[in-house]
Amino acid sequence: MGDWNAMWSGLGIDLEAHQQLLDSLGPVYQELFLGREGRPEAMGYFDSVVGDIHGGRVSELVKAKDGGWPVVGIFCIFVPEELVLAAGGVCVGVCGGAQMPIPKAEEVLPRALCPLIKSAVGFKLSATCPYFQVLTEGWGETTCDGKKKAWETLSEFMPFHVLEVPQRKTKEDFSLWLHEVKRFAQHMREVGQPFGVSELKDAIKVVNEKRMAMQRLARLRWKNPVVLSGLDGLLVEQLSFFDDPERFTKQVNRLSDELEEASGLNPPSPRIMVAGSPMPIPHWKVHAIIEGAGAVVVHEESCIGSRYYRDLVDGEGESEDALLEAIARRYFKITCACFTPNHERVERVVEEALQSGANGVVYHSLSFCQIYEGEVRKVKRALEERGIPTLVISTDYSPEDAEQLRTRVEAFLEEIS
Ligand code: SF4
Numbered sequence: 001m002g003d004w005n006a007m008w009s010g011l012g013i014d015l016e017a018h019q020q021l022l023d024s025l026g027p028v029y030q031e032l033f034l035g036r037e038g039r040p041e042a043m044g045y046f047d048s049v050v051g052d053i054h055g056g057r058v059s060e061l062v063k064a065k066d067g068g069w070p071v072v073g074i075f076c077i078f079v080p081e082e083l084v085l086a087a088g089g090v091c092v093g094v095c096g097g098a099q100m101p102i103p104k105a106e107e108v109l110p111r112a113l114c115p116l117i118k119s120a121v122g123f124k125l126s127a128t129c130p131y132f133q134v135l136t137e138g139w140g141e142t143t144c145d146g147k148k149k150a151w152e153t154l155s156e157f158m159p160f161h162v163l164e165v166p167q168r169k170t171k172e173d174f175s176l177w178l179h180e181v182k183r184f185a186q187h188m189r190e191v192g193q194p195f196g197v198s199e200l201k202d203a204i205k206v207v208n209e210k211r212m213a214m215q216r217l218a219r220l221r222w223k224n225p226v227v228l229s230g231l232d233g234l235l236v237e238q239l240s241f242f243d244d245p246e247r248f249t250k251q252v253n254r255l256s257d258e259l260e261e262a263s264g265l266n267p268p269s270p271r272i273m274v275a276g277s278p279m280p281i282p283h284w285k286v287h288a289i290i291e292g293a294g295a296v297v298v299h300e301e302s303c304i305g306s307r308y309y310r311d312l313v314d315g316e317g318e319s320e321d322a323l324l325e326a327i328a329r330r331y332f333k334i335t336c337a338c339f340t341p342n343h344e345r346v347e348r349v350v351e352e353a354l355q356s357g358a359n360g361v362v363y364h365s366l367s368f369c370q371i372y373e374g375e376v377r378k379v380k381r382a383l384e385e386r387g388i389p390t391l392v393i394s395t396d397y398s399p400e401d402a403e404q405l406r407t408r409v410e411a412f413l414e415e416i417s
Pocket residue numbers: 075076077078143144277278303334336337338
């Protein structure tokens with residue numbers, strides 16, 4: 001790990017607050033990850049990324065920015081990263097998963113907003129996240145009301161743009177979405193390099209390969225007995241938004257190669273799928289509680305999870321229009337709870353619970369995430385019709401409710417064992 005203080009100073013980081021953030025995460029990471037025995041050797045790469053999370057990767061972004069390339073921060077899996085890559089840019093996820101910056105955000109945003117939004121805005125306002133500091137621009141979307149208003153606030157502090165995501169999936173909605181994807185493509189051409197069919201195909205291939213590697217890892221996690229802890233699986237998914245895509249794909253495949261040969265962990269039981277709101281790094285609380293209680297998380301139906309890697313772009317088209325449409329179609333399949341109706345998500349949750357061999361589902365919504373809370377009833381009913389019990393929890397990033405959650409999770413596990 002290098003000494004990054006000079007780089008952080010150059011990025012305008014509040015060094016003291018930033019150090020407090022790093023100091024608070026170190027012991028947690030040690031306890032949840034490094035201190036566990038029997039982890040695959042290939043997890044060493046991902047540990048090294050986390051160990052230097054504000055260093056090595058940020059220095060790559062600084063280099064890209066200094067070279068005149070766009071460094072684009074995205075807040076949602078609707079922003080097509082293929083188009084950032086085609087324009088020669090770098091894409092990085094900047095959803096907030098930490099509690100520390102939230103009070104700063106509450107100075108400018110209502111308290112009754114989900115922690116993901118407040119954490120992200122707080123990171124920018126407190127100058128404690130080098131990723132935010134290096135961005136040339138940010139892109140958000142109109143998926144939930146909290147985000148829409150947060151973007152207006154954030155745009156006072158950084159160059160910020162918004163993609164309009166329709167809330168239904170009709171033909172007309174798709175036309176609007178295709179228009180938005182083309183507008184984004186045009187913008188990326190203006191801030192990056194002009195691109196055509198060949199750059200688009202290359203970028204589609206890179207991102208498809210990343211998603212395929214994650215699909216492969218997901219299938220390995222469904223094995224019985226399990227070969228990877230849920231915490232490690234979640235960590236890999238969280239890092240998919242930070243790392244260089246080609247390097248990341250290689251490392252995920254390396255991990256899968258090792259897991260193919262693994263004989264399996266002592267059979268922890270039961271197997272749990274977590275569904276619902278995203279869990280950005282370092283929001284490990286839910287997995288830590290479930291696995292601390294003796295179960296194992298085998299799958300995440302989440303944007304930090306299957307909603308991110310499940311669908312691929314059809315890269316066979318031979319014109320720019322065909323490829324842009326294929327990109328728009330792929331992103332339009334995302335089953336975010338912002339859509340109404342959203343039968344597809346209910347079907348996918350059931351399908352993924354069955355595929356992963358889950359004995360139960362923990363439905364996790366972040367506090368004040370109305371759209372995921374709003375879908376609880378339908379999802380729970382559909383799962384229970386297939387004999388899969390569901391525990392519904394709503395939580396944030398603070399440790400305050402951990403004991404209460406632990407009691408509820410333990411009771412649920414006892415019930416389904
Ligand atoms: S839950 Fe919806 S709004 Fe949130 S990151 Fe996922 S797709 Fe975007």
